[in-house]
Amino acid sequence: MILTVTLNAALDVTYQVPRLRPGEVHRVAGVHERPGGKGVNVARVLHGLNEPVLATGLVGGGTGAAIRTLLGEIRHSFVDIAGISRRTTVVVDGSSTTGFWEPGPEVSGPEWESFVAHYAALLRISRVVVLSGSLPPGLPVDAYARLIELARSVEVPVVLDASGEPLAAGVAAGPDIVKPNAHELAIMSGMAVGAFEAGAVELVEAEAVAAADAVRDGGRTAVVASLGPHGLVASTGDGRWHARPAAALTGNPTGAGDAAVAALAFGLAYRVPWPQRLADAVGLSGAAVLNPVAGTISQTDYARLRRAADVREV
Amino acid sequence: MILTVTLNAALDVTYQVPRLRPGEVHRVAGVHERPGGKGVNVARVLHGLNEPVLATGLVGGGTGAAIRTLLGEIRHSFVDIAGISRRTTVVVDGSSTTGFWEPGPEVSGPEWESFVAHYAALLRISRVVVLSGSLPPGLPVDAYARLIELARSVEVPVVLDASGEPLAAGVAAGPDIVKPNAHELAIMSGMAVGAFEAGAVELVEAEAVAAADAVRDGGRTAVVASLGPHGLVASTGDGRWHARPAAALTGNPTGAGDAAVAALAFGLAYRVPWPQRLADAVGLSGAAVLNPVAGTISQTDYARLRRAADVREV
Numbered sequence: 096m097i098l099t100v101t102l103n104a105a106l107d108v109t110y111q112v113p114r115l116r117p118g119e120v121h122r123v124a125g126v127h128e129r130p131g132g133k134g135v136n137v138a139r140v141l142h143g144l145n146e147p148v149l150a151t152g153l154v155g156g157g158t159g160a161a162i163r164t165l166l167g168e169i170r171h172s173f174v175d176i177a178g179i180s181r182r183t184t185v186v187v188d189g190s191s192t193t194g195f196w197e198p199g200p201e202v203s204g205p206e207w208e209s210f211v212a213h214y215a216a217l218l219r220i221s222r223v224v225v226l227s228g229s230l231p232p233g234l235p236v237d238a239y240a241r242l243i244e245l246a247r248s249v250e251v252p253v254v255l256d257a258s259g260e261p262l263a264a265g266v267a268a269g270p271d272i273v274k275p276n277a278h279e280l281a282i283m284s285g286m287a288v289g290a291f292e293a294g295a296v297e298l299v300e301a302e303a304v305a306a307a308d309a310v311r312d313g314g315r316t317a318v319v320a321s322l323g324p325h326g327l328v329a330s331t332g333d334g335r336w337h338a339r340p341a342a343a344l345t346g347n348p349t350g351a352g353d354a355a356v357a358a359l360a361f362g363l364a365y366r367v368p369w370p371q372r373l374a375d376a377v378g379l380s381g382a383a384v385l386n387p388v389a390g391t392i393s394q395t396d397y398a399r400l401r402r403a404a405d406v407r408e409v
Numbered sequence: 410m411i412l413t414v415t416l417n418a419a420l421d422v423t424y425q426v427p428r429l430r431p432g433e434v435h436r437v438a439g440v441h442e443r444p445g446g447k448g449v450n451v452a453r454v455l456h457g458l459n460e461p462v463l464a465t466g467l468v469g470g471g472t473g474a475a476i477r478t479l480l481g482e483i484r485h486s487f488v489d490i491a492g493i494s495r496r497t498t499v500v501v502d503g504s505s506t507t508g509f510w511e512p513g514p515e516v517s518g519p520e521w522e523s524f525v526a527h528y529a530a531l532l533r534i535s536r537v538v539v540l541s542g543s544l545p546p547g548l549p550v551d552a553y554a555r556l557i558e559l560a561r562s563v564e565v566p567v568v569l570d571a572s573g574e575p576l577a578a579g580v581a582a583g584p585d586i587v588k589p590n591a592h593e594l595a596i597m598s599g600m601a602v603g604a605f606e607a608g609a610v611e612l613v614e615a616e617a618v619a620a621a622d623a624v625r626d627g628g629r630t631a632v633v634a635s636l637g638p639h640g641l642v643a644s645t646g647d648g649r650w651h652a653r654p655a656a657a658l659t660g661n662p663t664g665a666g667d668a669a670v671a672a673l674a675f676g677l678a679y680r681v682p683w684p685q686r687l688a689d690a691v692g693l694s695g696a697a698v699l700n701p702v703a704g705t706i707s708q709t710d711y712a713r714l715r716r717a718a719d720v721r722e723v
Contacts, residue, residue, distance in 0.1 A: 110509050112509070115431045119507060121507075123509050124512075157471010157472060157474055157475060160471055161470075188431075191432035192432065193431050193432055193434075193435075194435060195434075195435050195437050195500065196435065196436050196437060198440070
C-alpha cells in the first residue's frame with residue numbers, strides 16, 4: 096500500500112461563470128466540489144490505476160467533513176483538527192482559469208504530535224510514503240524532515256514534493272526521491288530563477304541536469320525535476336536521464352506534477368527501473384494534462400503516451 | 410420581536426488579494442467569514458440598534474453550521490436541511506470588489522413544510538415579519554405568498570424584499586410593505602428597465618412615484634422603492650413621499666437596502682409616522698454605506714444622516 100500525506104488538505108471548488116469580470120457580481124451557475132491538496136491528487140491517480148493507496152493528513156471543520164465524504168472509494172484515514180480545512184476556489188470561464196488559494200487552518204502542537212503518532216502507525220502497513228504540498232500555518236518548518244526520518248527508521252521509502260523551506264529541510268533528511276519543479280530546482284541549486292523557462296530544450300536539459308546533480312550532491316536522494324512541456328530530468332545514483340513527451344500537449348496542466356509523483360511512488364514500490372519509471376511519469380503526466388478534471392486520467396491516453404515517451408540517458 | 414426570514418442563508422466569505430488578475434492563481438492572505446443573506450443582514454442591523462430580533466430560515470451542511478456559530482449574539486432559530494447552505498464569495502483588491510454567488514441548496518418538499526410549521530409557531534411571538542432575499546432551488550415560486558398569507562391570518566405585519574417571480578407572487582398576497590429597488594420597480598410597473606438609472610433627480614422622482622403608484626394600484630401594500638443615491642420614494646395609503654440623503658455618500662452600497670428594510674420593519678412595529686420612518690430608512694442606509702462591513706452601522710452616522718435626510722410629500 097502507498098501512503099499519501101496531505102497536511103494541508105483542501106476542498107477544491109470550481110465555479111463556472113460565463114465570463115469573469117473584475118468589479119462585478121457573478122451568479123455562479125455550476126458549483127463543483129472535490130477533495131484536493133497534492134497528496135490527495137496523488138492518491139486519486141493511484142486509485143485510478145487500481146493501486147492500493149491510503150490517504151492521510153489533517154482535516155477539520157465542515158470543509159474537512161466534505162473532503163472525507165467526497166473521497167468516496169479512495170481509502171483515507173485523516174486526523175481531525177479544530178481548525179477548518181482550506182478551500183481552493185477556481186473560477187472557470189470560457190477563456191481563463193483563475194484560482195484563489197486559502198492559506199489553511201492553524202494547527203496546534205498537540206494536533207501535530209497526534210498526527211505524527213498516527214503516521215508512525217500507518218508506516219507499518221506502507222510500502223512507500225508520498226509527502227506532498229504546502230504546510231498549514233502552525234506546523235514546524237522541519238515537519239517533512241521529521242516524517243522522512245520516521246519513515247527511514249522503519250525502511251519505508253519516501254517521495255517528497257514540496258516547496259520553499261519545508262522542501263529544503265526535507266531534502267536534508269534524505270528522502271529517496273525529491274520532485275521539484277523547474278522553479279524549485281533553480282532555487283535549490285542556487286541558479287537564477289527563470290533559467291529554465293526560456294531557451295531551447297538542449298539548453299534546458301544541460302542546465303537542468305547540472306542543477307539536479309547539484310541538489311543531489313552525490314547523496315542518496317534521487318532528484319527528479321519536472322520541467323513542464325520539457326518533461327523530466329533525473330539525477331540518481333544509477334544514472335541521469337531526460338524523459339520527454341513525444342509531442343507538446345494542450346490541456347489542463349494542474350495535477351500533471353501530482354501524476355508524475357504517483358508514477359515515481361509506484362516505481363519505488365515495485366522497484367521499476369529508472370527509464371521505465373520516467374516513461375510512466377511522462378505518460379501519466381500527459382494523460383493528466385489531456386483530462387479536463389485534474390487528477391483523473393484515461394488509461395488509453397496513459398498507455399499511448401507512456402509508449403511514446405522519449406527517455407535518453409544523458 | 411421582529412422576525413427575519415432568510416430562506417437562502419449564506420456564508421459570506423471575503424478574500425483579500427493584492428490585485429485580482431484573471432487567469433492567475435492568487436494566494437489569499439486574508440479570509441473573513443460571516444453569516445449573510447438579506448434577512449440575516451436585516452437582523453444584524455436591528456440587533457445593532459438593540460431591537461429584539463429573531464433570525465429564522467433554512468441552513469444545512471458545514472456552511473450552515475458556520476452560519477449558526479458566527480451569528481453569535483444575534484438570536485436565531487433556523488430549520489435544518491440536508492443540502493449545504495451556499496457561500497457568497499467576494500474578492501477584494503485595492504480597486505475593485507468582485508462577487509461570486511452560489512445558487513444555494515436544493516430544498517425538498519418536506520423540508521419546506523417543516524419550515525412553514527416552524528414559522529407559523531414563531532409568528533405567535535412576532536410583532537413584524539421581514540421576508541428577504543432569493544429562494545433556494547426547490548422552493549415553490551409562491552413561497553413568500555404563502556408566508557405572507559400565514560402572517561396576515563394572525564395579523565402580523567410583513568415587509569417583503571425580494572425579486573423576480575417570488576416578488577410578484579408575494580405582492581399579490583398583500584404584504585404591508587414591499588421594498589423593490591429601481592430595477593424591480595421598473596419591471597413590476599411595466600416601465601422600461603433603466604428608466605431610473607439616468608436623468609435628473611426630478612425626473613427620477615416623477616417616474617418613480619408613478620411606478621410605485623402603479624404597483625400599489627390603490628391597494629393595502631405600501632410600496633417603498635430604493636433608488637440608490639436618489640434615496641427612497643414611497644406610495645402609501647397615507648400619502649406619497651420622496652426621502653433623500655442630504656449629500657451623496659461614497660462607500661460600500663452592499664447592505665444599504667437591507668438597512669432600509671430594517672428601518673421599515675422597525676417603523677411598522679412601532680407605528681412610526683411615514684415621514685420619520687423614511688428619514689430613519691435614509692439614515693440607516695447611509696450609515697451602512699459609510700461602513701466598510703455590510704450590515705454594521707455607526708450610531709453616530711445614523712443619528713446625523715437621519716437628521717439631515719430631506720423628506721418631502723409629493
